[in-house]
Amino acid sequence: MKRREFLKNTAVASSVSFLPSAVWPASQDKMLRTAHIGVGGMGAEDLKSVSSHKRVKVVALCDVDSKNLEAALQMHPGARGFSDYRLLFSQMANEIDAVIVSTPDHTHAPASMLAMQLDKPVYCQKPLAHQVSEVRAMRKLAEEKDLITQMGIQVHSFYDYKLATLLIQAGIIGKVRTVRA
Structure with a gap:
């Protein structure tokens, strides 16, 4: 799909927070x-979030860990599984709209x-790549192909995270000595 096609479809995707609305089909x-x-760990969370939308059909799952793949396939029996x-x-x-x-x-x-x-438009977890040269190549390809791409930074966009950052930067909570998660 091209950017122009995506931009026609901006009203639908609000319930899947990290998929740009422009990715959704017009109809x-x-x-x-x-x-x-990748369907283990964060991939399992991404899969759960994306597939919860009523207009998403998971058609393919891929993981090198057979346990992760089998668990995902049980949740999405209509999808095809791959290890590569x-x-x-x-x-x-030809059967995929987004990755x-x-x-x-x-x-x-x-x-x-x-x-x-x-x-294919891509949503990729962070970090986008290991090398700056890879990121530049990805950006160049996305521009050449006129594709929508997005990197996962959900936590960093949460209100509480932003508020904590502002409080620390403003010196309101004093010197931070320890952070435990």
Whole structure:
């Protein structure tokens, strides 16, 4: 999908917080078909969040850990499972509208780049890549293909996080000595 097509569809996606509204299909009846690369840990949370939307159809799941993949497939029995994202794309590229990359950090750029080469918008967990050169290549490809991309920074955009940052910067709570999570 191209940027112009996405921008026609800006009103629908508010209930899935991290998918840009421009990614959603124009027709209210059309499902957004997603592929999820990395479905353990944060990937499981991303999968749960995205698939909770009534207009999302999870069509492909990928994880190198068979336990993670099996658990995700049980939750989404209509999806196809893969242990290699390259195979997923070679077999299903025409059946996917958007890709969510939630793999270990060192594979974010390669998986995202391949998705973008196939004209798929990408949501990628942070960090976007390991090398600045990878980020630049991703940006260049997204611009060339006129694609929507987004990096996951949900926690950093929460009101409480912003408030805490402001309180610390303003010196209101004094010197921070220890932080426990």
